[in-house]
Amino acid sequence: MRPLDEHRTASRDGAARPAPARLAVVCDFREEGWPSMDLVAEMLLAELHSGGAGPVRAERVCPPFRRRFGALPLLGRRRLAFNADRLLNRFWDYPRHLRRRRHEFDLFHLCDHSYAQLLGELPPGSAGVFCHDLDTFRCLLEPDREPRPRWFRAVTRRTLRGFGRAAVVFHTTAEVRRQIECHGLADPARLVRAPLGVAPEFTPVPAGDDPVPEAVARPAGAPFLLHVGSCVPRKRIDVLLDVFAAVRARRPGLRLVQVGGPWPAARVRQLERLQLSGAVVRLTGLSRNQLAALYRRAAVVLLPSEAEGFGLPVIEALACGARVVASDLPVLREVGGPAVVYCPVADTAAWADAVGRLLDDPGAAPGRAERLARAAAFSWAAHARVILDAYRRLPAGAP
Secondary structure (H helix, E strand, C coil), rough: CCCHHEEECCCCCCCEECCCEEEEECCCCCHHHCCHHHHHHHHHHHHHHHCCCCCEEEEEECCCCCCCHCCCCCCHHHHEEEHHHHHHHHHHHHHHHHHHHHHCCEEEEEHHHHHHHHHHHHHCEEEEEEEEEHHHHHHHHHCCCCCCCCHHHHHHHHHHHHHCCCEEEEEEHHHHHHHHHHHHCCCCCHHHEEECCCCCCCCCCCCCCCCCHHHCCCCCCEEEEEEEEECCCHHHHHHHHHHHHHHHCCCCCCEEEEECCCCCCCHHHHHHHHHHHEEEEEEEEHCCCCHHHHHHHEEEEECCCCCCCCCHHHHHHCCCCCEEEEEECHHHHHHHHHHHHEECCCHHHHHHHHHHHHHHHHHCCHHHHHHHHHHHHHCCHHHHHHHHHHHHHCCCCCC
């Protein structure tokens, strides 16, 4: 691979001038339904196309998602069929697509570390990967904590081998870096911190109409708590529901809005046991404008996770002026700083007290100016500049 300052082309007057490097931004399949990963790729491409990060010819790369098992009658409606299609698309279709197109680019940026097996298809020294957290590799790094069948571990091992081939590994926080180094997953010299940013829709005042979803808008003015994120175990939706039940016992009109889902069966049973089904609104597929409207109107935004790689909803909520209560994790303290109220992980009583206190006295939260200032420290423009600068520093033929 040629370093960026050696990639040259002839201008009209015949003089040799630097030409923008050709960068492939390797994206997730949208069909997998990871909005945060789609957002990371979209914001990076937007900044690279704007030219603010520097000269580069960036292109989104992702093959069409092929439905094989999902296209079969009866079987196609089952989760097993979709997961089988995911496996084939990730480990068969995507590698073949990259092999056909790798000659079109000088550099490759993988937006999601769970696709790291693709690095084995790319020229050595030409590709980097963004590591958001270590969840993908947990079954290998901490098998007692996350036991998985042999076939799953074999697939994960292949992804981890690809991860080790990255010429540069980007990470969101110092805590994620610490974990990568602790497990010896990458040479520290290849690690580059590139925090995520805040999309332009997330502001304290809407640019136009405030498009609150109808399910939340009625009754008008009714207070609600907000959680944004998936329902995977580490998000501790069980704690979220227990906290909501405790707070609502003293405030019968309070509602909970959860953006993500779908609910696992255990959480459906928990809702029924706590008799909360009528007080919880679950939303999915929202636009960023709609999500921003929810942040602005929420009484408190909750993030009770037991593990995070960054905690994007924290800075999105702060950018909208929202009050945030989050788990007391190193990574969330690194991101939210003094603008967030922190509670011990899974301590329902402490969470209920903190949320109740903010509902009774909103002024008990860090000030609005402090919240907005904290969010302003994160930008997608800076994210893109860090990534492009790291590729510029790669030497020719980097291993």
